[in-house]
Amino acid sequence: MQIHLVRDADYPEEEHYEVLDFLTAFDGPVWFTGNASPRPLDEDAVHEEEFEEREFFSMVNFSRKLSEHCLEAPSFPVQRRVSTWKELFRSAAAYRRKQRVPPTDLVLLLTPVANELNWFCALDPANPNNGFIHTDEWEHYVHCSGTFPVVYHVVALALQRALFGSIEALQDGLHRVPLGCVNDFCRHKPEVILKLRTADVCLDCMDDLRGRLDAPVLEQLLNILEGVRTRMLFNQNFRQGRKPSALRITAAGRIFLPDYGNIEIRLTPLEKTLYLFFLQHPEGLHLHDLVDHRAELLALYGRFATSGMLAEIHNRVESLVNVRSNSASEKIARIKAAFVKAVGRDLAAWYFIRGEVSDVKKIHLEPALRTIDGGSQM
Structure with missing residues (x-):
């Protein structure tokens, strides 16, 4: 049909x-x-x-x-x-x-x-x-x-x-x-x-x-x-006392919360790149350490970027890992806003990237709840 x-x-x-x-x-x-x-x-x-x-x-x-x-x-x-x-x-x-x-x-x-x-x-x-x-x-x-x-x-x-x-x-x-x-x-x-x-x-x-x-x-x-x-x-704010949903990532990089009515979290390609990077690093890391993972971020962004020349893609990733740039912090704030809009502040805390200014940033959802299509855990 x-x-x-x-x-x-x-x-x-x-x-x-x-x-x-x-x-x-x-x-x-x-x-x-x-x-x-x-x-x-x-x-x-x-x-x-x-x-x-x-x-x-x-x-x-x-x-x-x-x-x-x-x-x-x-x-x-x-x-x-x-x-x-x-x-x-x-x-x-x-x-x-x-x-x-x-x-x-x-x-x-x-x-x-x-x-x-x-x-x-x-x-x-x-x-x-x-x-x-x-x-x-x-x-x-x-x-x-x-x-x-x-x-x-x-x-x-x-x-x-x-x-x-x-x-x-x-x-x-x-x-x-x-x-x-x-x-x-x-x-x-x-x-x-x-x-x-x-x-x-x-x-x-x-x-x-x-x-x-x-x-x-x-x-x-x-x-x-x-x-x-x-x-x-x-x-309508009827969500108190709920347990965290599993987080499903499709092969195309779409992000869903299947236990919450299959809500989709819509992110830009660069926001999605940073988010999936932190999902793949459950131990977390400091933002100033992103530069050491430039190649991994570039590979992820290459999957999700829908437009732009190769040099432009490189420049966007360079801005993301540059310690003098605010790009990574801005993306983290927008990712947080997307989850808060979808499920409210309390439940969103399981999913967005968080940590004190000088501390390690990480996603606090347990790894067993993070899956990609095919059933494998991230």
Whole structure:
């Protein structure tokens, strides 16, 4: 199965990449790809609209959710751009034709433009292999990055495509009373919090899915949902008392925390070079001793550098090992910031490079938890 995530021109490229990075961190038979060039919506099918409070939320439920999750209520009336379902599905279909996407692949348009029925996402009744996801306004529902609910709905639409063959079957199969299942309808939009936090599939829906999806496909999609749940908990500060996760390094040098929802730690090539160097030296060392390991650092950086002439690569490593340069200290600070952002300050302390100014710098995660692809320890 392949799922194409088509970025509307109004959807920020960085957020698009974050969604793709999250999805591709989970191994399995489902492939996720993104479009190289954005496709703008037809402006004739998009209009400005004001949404009043009574239309936007069920405020009885929303007030309760607001107090539970410390969200900020929107200022009404809400100004936003709105498109027709017909135009959103037409955009996905046009991409399918232009790129000659196989008929069974799923094409999903990711757009911050709202839709006339105010849905989070939907599949095209005329062709359920096309669909859209509304990427905006998540700050009104969840206290975390909008990447997570977008990823959630990518998986939800993939599961619903397998479960429901028509719009009539979808309408009959959706849960009008929320259960914490991907098929909750969420007529009152704040109810989406429940299914995002449970990231679950109810027993009845699971029984139906087992007969409609191959086991490896279903396992991968469920693993992604669990990853969403875990990442949202970390972002909402529900992470006290957790033990350190294993640290997995792929052959390409991507860094994951598999026990924390497969969170990926994104570093620049030079930051990655320094980090992997310290992983390979669990005893630690002083920064002024980096110069003695110039060749090892150069070999690592050669694996990860995606651009630059050979002389430029050498110069960057020379700056890293130069005791009169602040390059190594800057990289260590940025590595720390990446881990703190991902898992919070307490858990991050297991992973980043630390030590007093005049002392040995090291990573305190025990070597048994450091692995590379294939199961070997670093």
